[in-house]
Amino acid sequence: MLGEDAGDVCHRRRRARCREVGPFVRSARVPDPRDLRRVLLLVGSPKGSGSTSEALGSYLLILATPLYADSLPSGVTRLLEIVAAKGDRRPDHGGRRFAALINCGFPEARQCDTAIAICRCFAREAGMEWAGGLALGGGESIGGRPLKEAGGVAKNARKALDLAAEALSEGRQVPGEAVSLMARPTVPAWMYTVIGDIGWRLKARRRGTGTRMKDRPYWLDE
DSSP: OOOHHHHHHHHHHOSSEEEEOSOOOOSSSOOOGGGGTTEEEEEOOTTOTTOHHHHHOOEEEEEEEEOBTTBOOHHHHHHHHHHHHTOOOOTTGGGEEEEEEEEOSSSOGGGGHHHHHHHHHHHHHTTOEEEEEEEESOGGGTTTOOGGGSGGGGHHHHHHHHHHHHHHHTTOOOOHHHHHHHHSOSSOHHHHHHHHHHHHHHHHHHTTOGGGTTOOTTOOOO
């Protein structure tokens, strides 16, 4: 399904890294490996290796990507356009399914709603069954670490992925319980804001721009 053009986009822009993965389920119940032989994970983060999208993360197509300006990264959007243009719109979807995992730096997971809706539209245009989506807020608290090493801040994310993985491996949609768990704040919003503010100031100081954080170089005086 992913034609040569799509592969070129992945390689040239390094915006959407495609790789086949083995069994996706981390839960105690191990499904028949035959159910999971054809899972494709698309990591849409331009950061690639070490990104939160990678840490999160049949013909089951799973997109794990960060939120960019209420939408998807441009490279991911382009890739999905190519895939949708080559889509086979058979009534039964041909056994093809699509799920998405979106993470954002905002504390509220609802900031990902538009991106999730875009993914749902892609599934329809590409002739795939929409298997559901998970939205994570406060992704920077995980910071690209493997979830098992991220401690308490990733507790709900781990549980949500276990539930989603089990459901997807059985041909079901991502359950509402998994969606709710993933959407829970990783830390209180006020704490996330304070830590984020301190982080920006420390980064600016390390780069010698601590006194210029309020500069507006492109502001036009009237």
